[in-house]
Amino acid sequence: MYLKDITHTLGSELSRKRIALCVTASISITEAPRIARLLMRHGAEVIPILTPRACEFVSPMIFEWSTGNSPITKLTGRVEHVELVSEPSKKVDLILIAPCTANTMAKISSGISDEPVSTLVCTALGSGIPILIASAMHEPMLKNPIIQKARKNLEQAGVKFIEGKLIESKSKLAEPEVILRAVIAELTNSRNDKASLLSAPTHTNDGNSFANNNLIITAGPTREPIDQVRFISNASSGKMGVALAEEALSKGAKSVCLIHGPGVTVPEEFKNGDSRAQVKSVTTSQEMQDAVLSALSKGGKNVLISAGAPADYSLSRVRGKISTSEKPTLKLELGATKKIITVAKEKFPKTFVVAFKAEYGLNSKELSRKALETLRTSRADMVVANDVGNKTIGFGSDYNEVSVFTRDHKARNVPRASKKEIAHEVLRIAAEEIARIDARS
Numbered sequence: 001m002y003l004k005d006i007t008h009t010l011g012s013e014l015s016r017k018r019i020a021l022c023v024t025a026s027i028s029i030t031e032a033p034r035i036a037r038l039l040m041r042h043g044a045e046v047i048p049i050l051t052p053r054a055c056e057f058v059s060p061m062i063f064e065w066s067t068g069n070s071p072i073t074k075l076t077g078r079v080e081h082v083e084l085v086s087e088p089s090k091k092v093d094l095i096l097i098a099p100c101t102a103n104t105m106a107k108i109s110s111g112i113s114d115e116p117v118s119t120l121v122c123t124a125l126g127s128g129i130p131i132l133i134a135s136a137m138h139e140p141m142l143k144n145p146i147i148q149k150a151r152k153n154l155e156q157a158g159v160k161f162i163e164g165k166l167i168e169s170k171s172k173l174a175e176p177e178v179i180l181r182a183v184i185a186e187l188t189n190s191r192n193d194k195a196s197l198l199s200a201p202t203h204t205n206d207g208n209s210f211a212n213n214n215l216i217i218t219a220g221p222t223r224e225p226i227d228q229v230r231f232i233s234n235a236s237s238g239k240m241g242v243a244l245a246e247e248a249l250s251k252g253a254k255s256v257c258l259i260h261g262p263g264v265t266v267p268e269e270f271k272n273g274d275s276r277a278q279v280k281s282v283t284t285s286q287e288m289q290d291a292v293l294s295a296l297s298k299g300g301k302n303v304l305i306s307a308g309a310p311a312d313y314s315l316s317r318v319r320g321k322i323s324t325s326e327k328p329t330l331k332l333e334l335g336a337t338k339k340i341i342t343v344a345k346e347k348f349p350k351t352f353v354v355a356f357k358a359e360y361g362l363n364s365k366e367l368s369r370k371a372l373e374t375l376r377t378s379r380a381d382m383v384v385a386n387d388v389g390n391k392t393i394g395f396g397s398d399y400n401e402v403s404v405f406t407r408d409h410k411a412r413n414v415p416r417a418s419k420k421e422i423a424h425e426v427l428r429i430a431a432e433e434i435a436r437i438d439a440r441s
């Protein structure tokens, strides 16, 4: 059906997953069709269920269009709430209430079931189907002790909440991307539990590829001071590293630490959305290196993706402000900074390291020669090479085109695509490599 043509356009983490999207009468209802489309773009089948009040806020037709499925708006003789919980061909894998009103929260926590949303949740609670709530309401409603108690009750019953932000006395609905990531994390975690009971690890590479990995990702430039007010830097925007960090969260990574230099736009979920996401802002190459080593020192199965562009040279001594009248010409003696990936691999040899190598104006033969040299000298496990001399990709652009080299000397070209799509492909190859290494050890 053409309404579902967008399915899988951004990923396959929710492939074959049926999600009941329950919608209630909050002013944030306008976000619900976007949430539905985003879930579909990552592979999900979305079944919309609306409260009668929600149907007064917007026409259910919007949800028919956005999901390609008929919205459930009434309790009928077909007992859809039972079908969605227990009929094998119709059963959903997850129930998401977004937005959820204070009214619906209070009702489901007390077991009231008098319309399709509360009746579905009342039927599903205790069935093992995960239930996620993204609420939206005015602050006084949120602070109401009865609503707080309702939330606690629901949490005790196994319902999980996706946090929004408190802005202008309103507890806002979480961003669609944050909701997407919570859904992916929930479904990939429960899939891991089931998989570990049923089978040994496989080389598959879907949504749960990084469930056991902490990803440490650098993004953007660093600044090396010339004096107290001037610095050397480069034109990196950090967009590639940020796309990798977002994609790593979508793929269900255990944790993602984004270490970024100046001027990088940090996505919402790294500010205070997803509990798996941490962010560290740095200025100099040394600070970037220190932040990477500190993240690696926490232990676990670490993957370092060095997509940042730290300055390669620095001055050893910096003082005051150099005066142009005193020094009409200025000679700087710069020393090369230590490569972060080399230091990381020396100190934490078990880290899986993906090095980004920016080259300028090289043909593909020279690019691959340089990439293979980096694989050898830096002891990286994977090198992603691109030509920053190409104005249609690279620094500042939303697009990139890369060649990926792995330890078995295989080269894969990823043609020009959005940085998000490049991130998806780079992480897919990294997951394959990690699985290959794990299978050997």
Ligand SMILES: Cc1cc2nc3c(=O)[nH]c(=O)nc-3n(C[C@H](O)[C@H](O)[C@H](O)COP(=O)(O)O)c2cc1C
Residues within 6 Å of the ligand: 023, 024, 025, 026, 027, 028, 051, 052, 053, 054, 100, 101, 102, 103, 104, 136, 137, 138, 141
């Ligand atoms: C314009 C408007 C916006 C509203 N927004 C919210 C909201 O964001 N959160 C909330 O809890 N209630 C909100 N309400 C109140 C609910 O719509 C009301 O409690 C309703 O009974 C909820 O019905 P439902 O939970 O069955 O969908 C709003 C009401 C109006 C008129």
